[in-house]
Amino acid sequence: MITIRPAHSLDARQMAELLSEIIAIGGTTALTGEVTVETVKTWLAAACDRSVWHVAEAESGDIVGFQWIKPQPDLPPDVADIATFAKPGQQGMGIGSRLFDATCAAAKQLGYTWINANIRADNIGGLAYYQSRGFEDYGAIKAYPMGDGQIVDKVLKRFDL
Numbered sequence: 226m227i228t229i230r231p232a233h234s235l236d237a238r239q240m241a242e243l244l245s246e247i248i249a250i251g252g253t254t255a256l257t258g259e260v261t262v263e264t265v266k267t268w269l270a271a272a273c274d275r276s277v278w279h280v281a282e283a284e285s286g287d288i289v290g291f292q293w294i295k296p297q298p299d300l301p302p303d304v305a306d307i308a309t310f311a312k313p314g315q316q317g318m319g320i321g322s323r324l325f326d327a328t329c330a331a332a333k334q335l336g337y338t339w340i341n342a343n344i345r346a347d348n349i350g351g352l353a354y355y356q357s358r359g360f361e362d363y364g365a366i367k368a369y370p371m372g373d374g375q376i377v378d379k380v381l382k383r384f385d386l
Contacts, residue, residue: 227320232278232291237265240280243312246372275305279321288312290320290330294340296324303338309354325358333386337384346378360384363373 232240235278244260272278272295281290289312305330313321332340340377342360360382369379 226284226297227289227318227323227368228282228284229279229323230282231281232269232293232333233265234269236288236291237262237269239292241265243288243291243310246313247310251263268365273336277328279327279331281311281315285319287367290324292321292324294332294337297341300341303336304341305332305335305339306341306343309351322358322382329384329386337386339383342384344380344382346380352380352382354368355382355384360385 237378241260241262241264244265269278276293276295278293280288280293283289290307290310292305292307293313296302296304296361300306309321309324311318312348329340340360342355343366344355344364346352361384362380363383364381366381368376370376
C-alpha cells in the first residue's frame with residue numbers, strides 16, 4: 226500500500242537518492258547535476274506558501290515517488306508549475322495518479338486555476354503520464370540548453386483545474 230503525505234526535511238535523503246538514480250539513467254529530467262540531501266533540504270526550506278510537496282511512501286517506509294507544485298516567475302500568478310518523480314521500476318503502479326490527486330486538491334485550495342508541465346520532448350514516459358492525467362499541449366520550447374550542455378526540445382502541457 227502507498228501512502229501520500231506532505232514531504233518534510235526527514236525525507237530529503239531518500240528524495241535525493243531517488244532523483245540521483247533518475248538523473249544517472251538520463252533522458253527523463255531537465256536536472257543534470259548532482260542532487261544531494263542538502264540540495265533537497267534547501268528546496269524544501271525555500272518552498273513558499275504557494276508550494277506543495279508530496280511524497281509517496283511504501284509500507285516499508287521507502288519513498289517511491291514525489292511531486293511538487295510551485296509558482297514560477299515566468300508564469301502567471303494563478304498557474305503552478307509541476308514536477309513528478311517516480312522510482313525507476315515503480316512506474317505504472319499508480320504512484321503518479323495518487324500523487325496527482327493530492328496535488329490537484331492542494332492546487333485548488335491555493336487558488337491556482339491551472340497547472341503547467343514542462344517536459345523534455347524525449348521523455349516518452351513523462352509525456353504519457355501527463356497526457357493520462359488530462360494535460361493538453363499548449364506550446365513548445367525548441368533547443369533548450371540543459372545544465373550539462375545537452376540541447377533538448379520541451380513540450381509545454383497544461384491542466385485546467
